[in-house]
Amino acid sequence: MSIVPPAAAGPSSAPAGSGVGPLLRGWREQRRVSQLELAQRAGSSARHISFVETGRSRPSEEMVLRLAEHLDVPVRERNALLLAAGYAPHYPETPLGDPSMDALREGVERLIQGYEPYPALVVDATYDVLAANRGIAMLLEGVPDRLLVPPLNAMRLTLHPEGLAPRIRNLRAWRDHLLAQMDRQIALRRSEPLRALYEEVAAYPVPDTDPEPAGGEELPGSVPSFALPMRIEHEGRLLSFISSISTFNTPMDVTVAELAIETFLPADPATVKYLHTLSP
Structure with missing residues (x-):
């Protein structure tokens, strides 16, 4: 994408x-x-x-x-x-489609494509998805078309009861992590659109308990404890990922300052093996 x-x-x-x-x-x-x-x-x-x-x-x-x-x-x-204060803005806000952004766009696209078969995507300040690789497309298989109408929103897709939420086996913990992340961003940015998104996704229904692993499987004992994994079902298999978010150092443009690249690192050998079997 x-x-x-x-x-x-x-x-x-x-x-x-x-x-x-x-x-x-x-x-x-x-x-x-x-x-x-x-x-x-x-x-x-x-x-x-x-x-x-x-x-x-x-x-x-x-x-x-x-x-x-x-x-x-x-x-x-x-x-x-x-x-x-009566001064002109100091930082430009260049549209991503501007020719001056060609190198940035191409570099980011190469980065997330090179991360395949592992999932990676690029979002803006309100978590609208600007680009995604085939690993993300794999996770979104089966999501209703009405949720995939642009602009896609990563938080909405993840937490919506018809999105990825029913497949996330540790939904309550992962939801708490995402809401806390948004809350920190709201405090940093004072963004009303982000607050509206937070209120929307926080109101989505949540099960009293997390679902059991797919097919009665036990949760992998090899999942590391140094970071919270997202455990998600795909075609009857339980996959585990650790999320990492990267931003640009010392941005001098509003658009660039609000870009974030999220990558999902496999958290266990079984997930690595399975994703490579899907890779052409």
Whole structure:
């Protein structure tokens, strides 16, 4: 599956008309950093930080960016802070279909294709699937067509009662892991679309107990305990995967900052063997 451009991103979650001071204070409080600590990190003074937050002082463009960096503000929201301070956005948001993104698209596609037969996919900030390899297509076999209409959403496909959820043998633990992951992202990004997605998937019905392994099999004793595996049934076999998520270091573009590559590493020899039997 080739990379497809994401839907247009929603506006920043910053309240309309808010000045940069209240916004910076909100990020500082969310990060649980004192004015003095932030001032020391940014090479400023607690008095100046206080003046900025109360609107008594207008920060320079450089200071806005420096404070945003030390508060770990996402790239999209850094642009919102600059706009609130009266400056132009610093970070572009280049569509994935733009010719300047050719190298990125081709590199990511080669990466996930080279990971086959193991599953791998690329998602955006709201977990919409931008690209996936044949390993993911294998896991999605049998999912109703109405859930596969673009834009595909990884969280919705995984937790929907007609999606992968009935096949995930440790659904309750895996669901808790995914919801916690989304909750951390909401706290980091303050994303209303992501919060809406969280509320949707969290409301999906959950069985009181996890289903028994397919065909009465025992869970593999070789599954490592260093990370929570996803145990999923495929054609009567129980497969186990460890998930890993990669992002780009020091992104200078909003689009690139919000891309994530998720790969699923087989967690036991039986899963490795089975996936290689499916590989042409």
